[in-house]
Every structure is written in C-alpha cells, then in structure tokens.
Amino acid sequence: MAEKRKLFEEVGQDTPARTAPAGGMIDANKRGARGAIRAWLMVLFALVMVMIAVGGLTRLTDSGLSITEWKPITGAIPPMSAEAWDSEFAKYKEIPEYQLQNKGMSLSEFKSIYWWEWGHRQLGRVIGLVWAVGFFGFWAAKRIPAGWTGRLFGIGVLGGLQGAVGWWMVHSGLGGQMLDVASYRLATHLGLAFVILGFIAWFVFSLGREERELMQARRLAEVKLFKMSTGLLHFAFLQILLGALVAGIDAGRSFNDWPLMAGGFFPPYPFDLDPVWRNFFENAGLVQFMHRMAGYLLMAFGIVVWLRGRRSAQSDTRFRFNAVLAMLIIQMLLGIVTVVYLAPWQVAILHQIGAVVLWVLILRARFAARYPVQQSIRG
Template sequence: MSGKRSIFEEVGEGEVKRGVPKGGMIDSGRRGARGAIRIWLMMLFALVVVMIAVGGLTRLTDSGLSITEWKPVAGALPPMGAEAWAEEFDKYRSIPEYQLQNKGMSLSEFQFIYWWEWGHRQLGRVIGLVWAVGFFGFLVTLKIPPGWTKRLFLLGVLGGAQGAIGWWMVSSGLEGEMLDVASYRLATHLGLAFVILGFIAWYAMLLGREERELMQARRAREAKLFGLGTGWLHFAFLQILIGALVAGIDAGRSYTDWPLMAGGFLPPDFWIPELGLRNFFENPGLVQFIHRMTGYLLLAFGVMVWLKGRRSAHAATRAAFSAAFIALSAQVVLGIVTVRYVAAWQVAIVHQIMAVVLWVLILRARFLAQYPRAQSVRG
C-alpha cells in the first residue's frame, strides 16, 4: 500500500512516470514503404494507360499481325540488317492478311506496321520489368506492408497472363481466312488490361491513406452508394468489352449515320441466318447496334447513380460521382463523333482513352463511397 499523501501534494508527484503512447495500435507495427510502393504503382498505372493507347493504335493501323512469332526474350531485339528484315517480311507474306488484303505491300510499308507491333510488345516487356524490379526490391528489403505481398504479386501474375492472352489473340489471325484477330479474343485482351488497371488504381488509392484512417472511414461507409458504384463499374466494363468487339471487326465504320442506322432503327443486316450465334461477334450491324443501345442504357443508369451520389453527406464523394458522370457524358458524345467520322484513328483513340478516364473515375467514386473522406461540420 502507498503511504499517506498530503492534501497539498501535487497529483502524480513521486509516482513513476509512464511512457506516452506514440500513435495507435493499428499503425504500431511495420508500416512498410507505403509511399514508395504507391509511387511505383502510379508508374505502373501510367505505363498500362500508355499500353492501352498503343494497343489501340496498333489495332487501328492494322499492325497487330505483322509479327508472326512469339519470342518473349529473343523478340526484344528488332530485325538487324536487310537480311533480317527480308526474313520477317517473308513470314508476314505467308499469312492470310497479306495474301488476301495487303498483297503487293512494299518493305517500307511492312516496316511501318512492324514497328507498331514491336513497340506494343516492347512496352509489355518494360511493364513486366518495372513490376519485377519493384516487387522483388520491396520484398527483399522487407518494405512491403503486412497483407500486401499477395496483392502486389497478383499484379505480376495478371501481367504474365496478359502476355499469353496477347499471343493467343494474335495467333487467331495467322491461319484460315482471317484478316484480323478474333474479336472475342481482342475483347478478352482489352478486358484484362482494364482489370489490371483497376487493381493498380484501387491499390494506389488504398495506400494513399493510413490504415487507421481507412478503418475510421469504413465506419461511415455508404453501402447503397457503394453498391451502385459497383454496378456502374461492371456496366461500364461490359460496354468496354462490346467496344472491343466493335473494333475487332471494324464495325464502327459500317454505319456512319446517327441516331439511325442506314436510315432505320435496326440495321438492314441485323441478323444473318448463316452466321447463327456468331452474329454477336461477326455481324458488324448487330455488334454496332448492341454497342449503341448499351451506351444509351449505361448513360441512363449513370444519371440515376449520379443523382444518388449527389445526396451523399460527404463533399468529396459527391464531387467524385459528378466527375464520373461528366466523363460518361463526354464518352457518349465521343462515341457519336467516332461513328460520324467513320472511326478515324484520331477520334477513335480519344474515344478509347476516355474509356480509361471513365473507368478510373467510376472506380474512384466507388472507393470514396466505401472510404468517405472526413470533413468539417461545415462540410
């Protein structure tokens, strides 16, 4: 028992001083290099965006089949000298695209499309190298925060799968009477690129805030708005896939009037009996019609989500949903312009880049519905 204390004694006098807590329990463990990893993820994000743009231009310039082999390592070096170029050109002249569409192409014309495809593949190698150096560097130096190793490793797995799917796509156009790659394989390739981009963006947003802040924000989670954001994200993803089907068969250049198609609501060749279910992948009229109708439905759904988002109690969340809706409106306008200008590559590539912007802004709005930002009482 402690001895008697004077009523004039200062409170705490004579007691052993205890250490002052430094931070909460959530952040008391190993934090890892959250800031450095976030910068690394943002570098990967930028590279993937460029990759999507270069991939789109490769498709628009009909360059995707110019390299007829998959050499992940040896293919990093382009042809050196006239003999090597002649060998590559001979390989291209053996595939249907040359024989049925580009017969008589000069070597210089071949080199133009070759460099686009080579650049696309080279950029993929750069992305893989940046991921590997960053991931294993952080792993060896024990800088990865707890619970993040599997997430960051997943990005590498998806990147490797993307390379394999890219060759699976290209190989579809090297035999038979194919003049382009199979549209559904192109959609798979582009879809996975957006999935990878989405994971990178989500991880970067998570790492941009401390764990204790995220846990506190989670308590103010707007579940219904988060659910709507999730639905909006999936709906936009579906439209992106359909857009890839349109690009895969050049359906955007089939009907260039709007709002009608060849003067009617339905295109004249809406259903070609001999194609059967392949109409959904190979019929330009039907594929473009589906893309248009899905765009209208996505816009209508976007209006509803935006109106719900405006009711959020958090200013940052309201602004995020408004930004996503503005991007959606711009994308619809760009889609119409793309049709009217016969899918000219200058317009079509802007339309594709805007799809990236829209995708990320919807993802950001969804994130802020899940983890609202704290604000003052005055808002």
C-alpha cells in the first residue's frame, strides 16, 4: 500500500514523474495510410476528369456508336487485321447512324471514329484497374483508415455501374430510327460521372486533414452557409443534366442568337412533338430554352450564396466562395460563346470542362463551410 503524503510535503527528486497524455488519441491505431490513399484518389480524380472530357469529344465527333458490341474484357483488344476491321465496319453498317447519316463512309473514316470510342472505353478500363489495384492493395495491407473501407469500395461499385449505364446508353442508338443515343440516357451517364467525381473530391478534401482536426472544425461549421452551398450544388447538378440533354440532340447548334431565341424570348414551336413529354427531351428549342433559363437562375442563386459566403469570419472560406462566383461568370460566358458560334467542338469541350471545374469549386467551398480552416485572431 502506497505511503500517504503530507499536505505540505516538498517534492524531491525521487518523486516519480507522471507521463503527460499523448496527443492525437482520436487518430490512434486507426489513422491508416491517409496520405497514400489521398494520392491514389487524386490520380482517380484526374482520370475521371479526363474521362469526362474524352466522353464529350466522343459525343462531339459522333463516335459513340462506332463499336456496336459490349465486350468488357475482350473489347480491350482492337482489330488487329484487315479482316477484323472489315468485320467491325460491317457491324457498323447495320445500324441507323450509318444507313441514314453516314452511308458511303470509307473504312479510313470509320477507323477515325472507332479509335475515339475505343479510347473512351479503354480509359474506363484503366480507371477500373487503378481503383482495383489501389483498393485491394490498401485493404490487403490493412492500411485503410477506420470507417473508410465502405466509402472507398463504393467508388468501385459506382464505377462498375457507370460501365453498365454506358452500354445502356449506346444500345439506345443501335436500333429503330435513332441517329444518336437517347438524350436522357446520355444525361444519366454524364450525371453519374459527376457523382463519382464529387465523391472522390470530397474524400480527397477529408483525407487532407486529420480526424481530430475535422471534429474540432465541425464545431465552427457555418450551418446556413453549408445548406445554401448544398442547394447550389444540387442546382448545378440539374444544370449539368440539362446541358447533357442539349448535347444529346445537338440543341446547341439550333439557335445561335442571344439573348433571344429566333428573335423572341420563347423559342418557336416548343411543344411541337407528340406526346408532349417528348418535347422536354427532344425538342431542340425547348431543351435549349430550359438550359438557358436554368443558367440564369443558377447565376442569380450563386450570387446570393456568394453574398452569404463573403460574410464568413474565415478568410479561407471567403476565398473559396469568391472562386465559385468567378467560375460561374466564366462558365456563363463560355455558354454564350458556345451558342453564338454554333457549338464548335473546341468551345463546347471547354464549356464541359468548365462544368467540372465549377462542380469541384462548389464542393470545395461547401467543405469549407462544413469544416472551416481555423485562423489566428490576427488572421
């Protein structure tokens, strides 16, 4: 039994020193390879961003229907002989796009669109491989931080679903009188790509800071600003889907005057198709009108969110919302130029990449509202 110490007893040199509590107990034994996983996710992010750009170019070059079969494994090998090329070309000649639009196309012309689509699909395989090697490698080494296994596995599930949706989209243009894929399927395919990109970006932001830091930062969260930026994120997503509908039917090349459409505020014959619901997906005038109006409303709401963001006490948060407003203005100007010049592929692809940049900047600002970067009183 330890000897009782007197109230005023002097502490001598023989008094055992007490061990100070170690910091970082929240992250103890569950930190994992946060830095390495974050780097892996950043590689995936870059690949998905390139994939979106390549997908847009595939659409703009009318290459998406050049491969008429879905072969996830064997399709990685392109035609290696003259006979194989003739076989692929013969399959393409059986679909409406060739018979109604590209009849008489030469084999060399077919090869140019074939390589675009093959590259698009090949990049998808590369993304799947990078994900699988990274995920199962970290999982086997038991280096995934606690609570992150399901999140990282979910990215792979969404990637697999994206491949299936891609074929579902392509299949819509292989029969009937379709010259292109169904616009609503194209919107689904692009929308899912942005969802995947959004999850990856959010995970990259989260892994860039320690769990204890995030828990402390959340106490300073600006709830109203976070909710408003969430609404802006959803609104931007809707605008991206409408943009996909425009691209799906080449509506961007139908009305090249701005701010009017064919000399009026409302486009002519907006409900000319039967049944009426088809006009919201296939009527070029109405689809472009919806995209324009949503763009104006998105810009207006973006300004409202920016005004709220500039009142933040954190300079980092204010800077991020400034970046969102700047990109909103740039994206709106790119949209106007795209329309006025009848959507040349160089400008159209810049507009699509601009949507990716805006999407990530909104996510970045939203993350700052949720987990503010603390600054000193002087700062």
